[in-house]
Amino acid sequence: xxxxxxxxxxxxxxxxxxxxxxxxxxxxxxxxxxxxxxxxxxxxxxxxxxxxxxxxxxxxxxxxxxxxxxxxxxxxxxxxxxxxxxxxxxxxxxxxxxxxxxxxxxxxxxxxxxxxxxxxxxxxxxxxxxxxxxxxxxxxxxxxxxxxxxxxxxxxxxxxxxxxxxxxxxxxxxxxxxxxxxxxxxxxxxxxxxxxxxxxxxxxxxxxxxxxxxxxxxxxxxxxxxxxxxxxxxxxxxxxxxxxxxxxxxxxxxxxxxxxxxxxxxxxxxxxxxxxxxxxxxxxxxxxxxxxxxxxxxxxxxxxxxxxxxxxxxxxxxxxxxxxxxxxxxxxxxxxxxxxxxxxxxxxxxxxxxxxxxxxxxxxxxxxxxxxxxxxxxxxxxxxxxxxxxxxxxxxxxxxxxxxxxxxxxxxxxxxxxxxxxxxxxxxxxxxxxxxxxxxxxxxxxxxxxxxxxxxxxx
Amino acid sequence: xxxxxxxxxxxxxxxxxxxxxxxxxxxxxxxxxxxxxxxxxxxxxxxxxxxxxxxxxxxxxxxxxxxxxxxxxxxxxxxxxxxxxxxxxxxxxxxxxxxxxxxxxxxxxxxxxxxxxxxxxxxxxxxxxxxxxxxxxxxxxxxxxxxxxxxxxxxxxxxxxxxxxxxxxxxxxxxxxx
Numbered sequence: 001x002x003x004x005x006x007x008x009x010x011x012x013x014x015x016x017x018x019x020x021x022x023x024x025x026x027x028x029x030x031x032x033x034x035x036x037x038x039x040x041x042x043x044x045x046x047x048x049x050x051x052x053x054x055x056x057x058x059x060x061x062x063x064x065x066x067x068x069x070x071x072x073x074x075x076x077x078x079x080x081x082x083x084x085x086x087x088x089x090x091x092x093x094x095x096x097x098x099x100x101x102x103x104x105x106x107x108x109x110x111x112x113x114x115x116x117x118x119x120x121x122x123x124x125x126x127x128x129x130x131x132x133x134x135x136x137x138x139x140x141x142x143x144x145x146x147x148x149x150x151x152x153x154x155x156x157x158x159x160x161x162x163x164x165x166x167x168x169x170x171x172x173x174x175x176x177x178x179x180x181x182x183x184x185x186x187x188x189x190x191x192x193x194x195x196x197x198x199x200x201x202x203x204x205x206x207x208x209x210x211x212x213x214x215x216x217x218x219x220x221x222x223x224x225x226x227x228x229x230x231x232x233x234x235x236x237x238x239x240x241x242x243x244x245x246x247x248x249x250x251x252x253x254x255x256x257x258x259x260x261x262x263x264x265x266x267x268x269x270x271x272x273x274x275x276x277x278x279x280x281x282x283x284x285x286x287x288x289x290x291x292x293x294x295x296x297x298x299x300x301x302x303x304x305x306x307x308x309x310x311x312x313x314x315x316x317x318x319x320x321x322x323x324x325x326x327x328x329x330x331x332x333x334x335x336x337x338x339x340x341x342x343x344x345x346x347x348x349x350x351x352x353x354x355x356x357x358x359x360x361x362x363x364x365x366x367x368x369x370x371x372x373x374x375x376x377x378x379x380x381x382x383x384x385x386x387x388x389x390x391x392x393x394x395x396x397x398x399x400x401x402x403x404x405x406x407x408x409x410x411x412x413x414x415x416x417x418x419x420x421x422x423x424x425x426x427x428x429x430x431x432x433x434x435x436x437x438x439x440x441x442x443x444x445x446x447x448x449x450x451x452x453x454x455x456x457x458x459x
Numbered sequence: 460x461x462x463x464x465x466x467x468x469x470x471x472x473x474x475x476x477x478x479x480x481x482x483x484x485x486x487x488x489x490x491x492x493x494x495x496x497x498x499x500x501x502x503x504x505x506x507x508x509x510x511x512x513x514x515x516x517x518x519x520x521x522x523x524x525x526x527x528x529x530x531x532x533x534x535x536x537x538x539x540x541x542x543x544x545x546x547x548x549x550x551x552x553x554x555x556x557x558x559x560x561x562x563x564x565x566x567x568x569x570x571x572x573x574x575x576x577x578x579x580x581x582x583x584x585x586x587x588x589x590x591x592x593x594x595x596x597x598x599x600x601x602x603x604x605x606x607x608x609x610x611x612x613x614x615x616x617x618x619x620x621x622x623x624x625x626x627x628x629x630x631x632x633x634x635x636x637x
Contacts, residue, residue, distance in 0.1 A: 074482040081486040144494030146632055212502040213547055213630040300499035300629070303523035303607060305509050314526030443482055 023062060023376050023409070025389040026432040027451060029272055029345055031401040031421035033430055034110060034455050037120045039343055040274035041171045041183030042260035045110075045118050046358050046459075050428075052108035052122070053454045059104050060432070060451030064411040067096030067133065071443040089142070092133045094157050095383065097410075099130040108455075113172075120185075121170040125247050128339060129162035130380055145206045149214075152203040155223055159381050161196040163336070164229075165189050165281070166247025171258065179264040184257060191252040191281045192243040193229040194336050198381045200224065215299040221325060225290040226334050228252050228283035237286070254281030256338055268367065273344040284333035294325030340379045347372030347393075356398040357459065368395045376409075385410050399423040407434075411447035419451075428455040492637045493540075500544075500629040501525065501605060507552070507621045510611060517617055522608035524563075535635070536600045541592045543632035548585040550578045551623035554613040558627070563604040570598040 028039045034050045035058045036043040052058065068088045073081070103126045110120030134157040139148070171185030202221030209215035229246060230237060237243070246252070256279015263271045298321075301313045349367035358364050370393040377386050387409035394402045400422050407415040412435065419432035431452045438445035503523070510518050530536050550556060558576035561569050571591055578585045591599050607627070611617065 071482065074484055074486060076481045076483045076486075081490045082492075084486075085490065140494075142492045142494060144496040144633075144635075146495035146497040206497060209499065209628075211628075212499045213545060213628045214497060214499045216499065298499065300502045301525050303501055303503035303525070303627075305503060305505050305521050305523050305609075307512065307518075307521070312526070314528060 023378070023387050023407075023449075024060075024432075024451065025374055025376060025387060025391070025405050025407050026403055026417045026419040026434065027430075028343055028374055028376075029347065030393070030403050030419055031430070033421060033428070033453075034108060034120065034457070035105075035430075035453060037110070037171060037173060037183070037185075038108075038124075038169075038258075039276060040260035040262070040272055041120075041173055041185040041258050042181050042262050042272070042274065043173065043183070044175075044181050044262050045173060046356070046364065047112070048458045049111035050109065050120075050455050050457045052105055053456070054107060055104065056452075056454045057105045057108045058124070058451070058453040060449055061100075061102045062434075062447065062449040063100050064447035065096075065098045066410050066446060067092040069444050069446055071441065074443065085142075089135070089138060092135055094132065094135050094154075097130055097132045097380075100127065101129075102127045105453075116175050118173040119171070120173070123166065123168050123248070125164075125166050125244075127162075127164045129160070130339075131160040131162075132157065132381070134158045140204065145204075148206070150205065150207050152205050152219075155202040155204065155221060156200050158197055158200050158223065161198060161336075161381055162193070163191065163281075163338075164193040164243060164247070165191045166250075168249070169258075181262040182259075183261070184259045187256040187258065187277070187279060188249070189254040189256060189279060189281050189338065190247050190250040191229060191254070191283060191336075192246040192250065194252070194281065194283055195225070195227045195230065196336060196381075197223070197225045209299045211302070212300040215297060218294070218296040218298075218325065220295055222293045223291065226283070226336075227288045228334075229286050231288040232286045251285035252281060252283045254335075254338075255279050260343075268349045270347045270349070270372075271345070272347075274342070276341040276343065277338040278340050279338045280335050281338070282333065282335055287331045287333060289330050289332060289334070290327070291330075292325060292327035296321055296325050337379075342377040343374065345372055345374040347391075354395070354398070366395060366398075369393065374405075409447075412438075412445070415447065423457065426456050426458055428457045429453070430455075494635055494637075496633045496635070498529070498631055498633065500527075500631050501607060502628045503607075504624050504626045505609070506624050507617050507619050510617050511619055517611075517619075519612075520608055520610045522606060524604055524606040526603060527562075527605045528603060529633075530600055530602055538635045538637050539593050539600060540634040540636050541590055542599065542634070544573065544587075544589050544591065545630050545632070546576065546585075546587040547628045548576070548578050548587070549583045549624070549626040550581065550585060551583070552580060552617075552625055553621070553623065554580050554611060554615065554617070556625065557610040557612060559606075559608040559610065560629075561606045561608075562599060562602040563606055564598075564601040565603050567604070570600075570602045571596055 024039055027035055032046055072088050073084050103124050105124045108122035112118050136153040136157050140153045168188045169185050173183035175181045200223045203219045205217045207215055256277050258276045260274030265271055304311055347370050349370040351367050351369035353365050353367055355363040355365050372391050374389040377384050387407055389405050389407040391403055391405045403419040405417040414437050416436045417434040421430040434449040435445050442448055512518055556578050560573045562571040564570050573589050576587050593599055
């Protein structure tokens with residue numbers, strides 16, 4: 001029961017060391033951490049300047065899968081792997097997906113420009129990928145069409161997007177009044193890799209035919225695959241250094257912004273909101289796109305039995321198919337949109353009131369407890385993904401704070417998370433873990449994430 | 460130093476405190492798929508005039524042939540298990556006809572010849588099924604052509620003006636194991 005498999009361990013170590021999570025419900029608005037500014041540039045800060053430890057200021061990973069878990073496939077029991085895969089495939093829907101988001105902060109720093117304005121900047125690398133389960137195409141590949149007469153195999157279910165990029169950012173947080181803080185962040189994206197296939201359409205159907213036993217229909221097929229940064233001079237790029245190098249001001253670049261605010265509705269009630277990654281990337285170098293489009297009906301090869309006119313039926317078939325369902329490659333530039341995220345929260349603070357020292361040697365009151373609700377949404381190719389989080393924050397002291405969350409999203413209905421932020425001298429350390437309820441059996445969890453970071457904060 | 464220790468401790472806590480049920484990822488090596496693809500093959504409808512040449516002489520047999528490149532891909536060839544060949548025939552002719560179906564390779568060598576289909580006169584619901592196991596007929600994998608020959612063994616001349624038809628339909632079910 002409590003045996004930790006080496007492979008799983010390795011997997012999570014790799015994710016933990018290389019990455020930074022996406023739905024950061026624990027981090028959002030927590031403990032005035034510098035990293036909260038990346039989720040809401042309008043978050044309040046209370047220090048003169050900060051520097052994140054390079055490569056260690058923020059790393060985490062989020063892996064999620066709806067409709068199935070690792071244990072559904074790999075638990076040791078008496079069932080064959082084929083039966084398990086079939087069972088999983090049978091219960092999956094076309095909205096089920098697998099996602100991975102990782103980030104690693106290379107640099108994160110900030111300084112107070114004056115009493116009103118705090119400037120923060122940095123550079124991080126991100127991998128973001130989502131694959132919707134193409135149930136029909138998978139069935140066609142795994143089972144074939146024989147069992148599925150009259151079934152429309154829907155090609156539009158082929159839907160995935162993967163990005164690897166670097167993000168250079170500069171933001172400013174302005175305290176407009178005692179009650180209202182607003183912030184914005186400008187981002188320059190540099191894509192190392194983009195692979196996406198979206199907005200596909202078409203069906204494949206086999207039916208009982210009229211002229212022959214069966215007829216096969218390919219209706220309104222329109223499938224595309226766009227890639228950038230993967231192929232150069234007709235050869236796959238297999239040097240990791242090339243990918244890493246392209247994350248910093250490479251040729252496939254784009255821009256984006258984050259905006260956010262914090263509004264104190266009363267002494268105890270705080271309302272926040274942000275839009276993150278409202279932007280795009282223009283892919284124009286090392287492009288390789290593929291497409292196929294058209295409709296076709298095939299009911300076999302019709303013999304003519306004309307001895308005076310021999311026909312190359314197969315060649316005619318190929319030519320006819322190519323004419324009606326043309327396919328090709330191109331190197332056309334294209335734009336890909338970043339998965340824009342929306343965050344909003346309302347927080348009610350209560351309990352014992354205490355004071356903490358601010359950067360300007362003044363004192364600011366804070367409550368030891370807070371309850372609130374957060375809503376998170378990310379725009380994905382098929383539908384937006386939503387997450388609703390209830391949270392409780394506890395300040396044990398000015399330097400030690402904790403946050404507990406309960407999140408409902410596409411991946412789990414009982415995701416309990418915990419975060420801790422501690423400051424020892426000028427060193428701030430924070431750690432966060434999601435899905436604690438599944439900790440006794442991670443393989444049965446639909447999503448998992450871990451975040452750790454170290455900052456140096458100067459009050 | 461303190462930070463390093465604290466980081467290491469927390470990281471170890473997360474990793475060690477987390478558990479998984481007994482998993483075996485090597486099961487994936489046993490995973491195989493066995494799809495079955497049904498594909499239409501050749502079909503035709505012929506009438507008596509097609510048994511006569513330009514000089515008006517009746518031919519004892521007529522045949523046609525097509526390339527079939529479905530097994531040309533080495534991957535498909537290697538994973539092929541067996542083939543189910545199905546035929547449906549409607550014979551309105553007033554005579555028995557014999558159908559010879561052969562699979563051929565690029566050099567016109569026979570890779571597989573089906574049993575002759577003897578279709579009686581006016582049989583409107585003739586069916587034929589044959590399974591080809593690749594393990595016992597490995598030559599089938601080199602098939603690149605399909606030939607269908609129709610033999611008229613009747614001693615009675617065919618009426619070229621008759622409005623009868625001979626309808627032939629075929630399909631193949633391909634069994635693959637990956």
